[in-house]
Amino acid sequence: MESGKILGFFIEEAKEHLETLEKGLMDLQSVIADQERVNEMFRAAHSVKGGAAMLGFNSIQKVSHRFEDCFKILKEHPVTIDHQLESMFLKGYDTLKELIDRLQGPFGLREDEGEKLVQAAEPNFAQLQAYLDRLVGGGVGAIDELPLQAEPAKPVAKMPPPNFSVQVTAVLKQMLLLFKGAETPSSRQQLQTLCQRLAQLGGGIGTWTMLVKTVHRAIANPKNPYSTLAPIAIKELKQSSDLLQAGKGNAIAPSASLRLLAASPESTPAPTTSVAKTPVQAPTPSPSSPKEITVPLEPRGAAKALAQVFNKEQLLMLAKLLHQASR
Structure with missing residues (x-):
């Protein structure tokens, strides 16, 4: 019941932020000249992203994160607003509103439903991002080298092997079987060995290694029960492997729940x-x-x-x- 109250608070706040976004997007040509209104839209997207991340609504987090990135460009660069740009922004807004509407519906927002909506909206957001990049490139005038200066940030991120996700999934299946079994020192040791294997699969990619090490520390504490560890560890490892395979390794970060488990001293009872x-x-x-x-x-x-x-x-x-x- 109490967790339902928190969900209700999130939905209520998210609807207020949606109203802010809708008003801004419907009058984007005027808004772009008012830096405070652009900042307000950025904060609205950021707040929805933060609340969704805390409550585990990954689809809402992803879409609001996309908006946040786009509004950051509008904050930092002069952009000429045209009908095509407005149309792409509004399509993205429709996706975010649909996710929030489903969340407050009688059946809630199922993860598979949310992921389908995100996948359907991804081409529009990719097009929006590319279009904004072109507008920014055209707006810098004679400073043609500016986009080239930002370009090295892309190759710096390492990519995993082509079959990375397949190998990670195989390891996660082994971990899940161990989590379903008895909690023994031997099984914990096997789980930690599998964590080492996952770290090796990442080929030294920093964000992935950090996440796996956090899982490793959480497992190493015998006071953390498998019933608590399993859903958090398996979910975050799977989501992070998908991000890494998609070239979004910079988005990988342990959740607050996982970090709390990893930080628990052995002298502190797990419950x-x-x-x-x-x-x-x-x-x-x-x-x-x-x-x-x-x-x-x-x-x-x-x-x-x-x-x-x-x-x-x-x-x-x-x-x-x-x-x-x-x-």
Whole structure:
């Protein structure tokens, strides 16, 4: 029930940001001359991305991230708005709105549904990005070398072997079988060995290696139960391997939940962790000091515990702080 409240808060805030985006996109030619309104649209996309990332809505996160990247270009470069650009922006907006509408519908937003919508929208976003790049290139006038100076950033990112995803999937299947079995020192050791194998498959790509090492540390702590580890580790490894295979390795980063598991000291029991005095006050703090609460490591349990002591504004602030901390 409490996690449902957090979802409701996210949907309510996301709809407000959608309204900001819609108003801006419908009058984009006027908005582009007002830097504060462009910044407002950028912040709206960034906020939706952060909330979606915290709650695990990957499709909404991906689409809002796309918008964020495009608005960043509008913030930093003079661009002449034309009908084609407006049309592509509005198509992207329709996708984001459809995802939010489905999320608040009676059946919610299924991951496979969201992924299909993202895949269908990807060609439009790719075209939008390319079109913005061309407009920016035309807008810099005599400084023709500017786009060439940014170009080396692309080849710097290493690419995995062609069959990388296939090999990763095979390793993940082995990990899943071990997670389903008994929690023994031997099985944990086997899981850590498989993590080493995953790191080798990445060929030294930094973001992938960092993610795998985080999973390795989480597994190494015997206080973390498999029931908590498995859904988080398998999901993030699979998603990150897909990003790497698609040439988006820079987007790979461990989630806050995974980092929390990896940071847990062996002396701390896995089911709960004590939250230090938080700068965000609980609704009924004592006059002399902030209130302390105990939060389960399991994400749903954590959401339930937090919803019991924080009001709407505090939960939204906490969501933003968690997103910033996980970047």
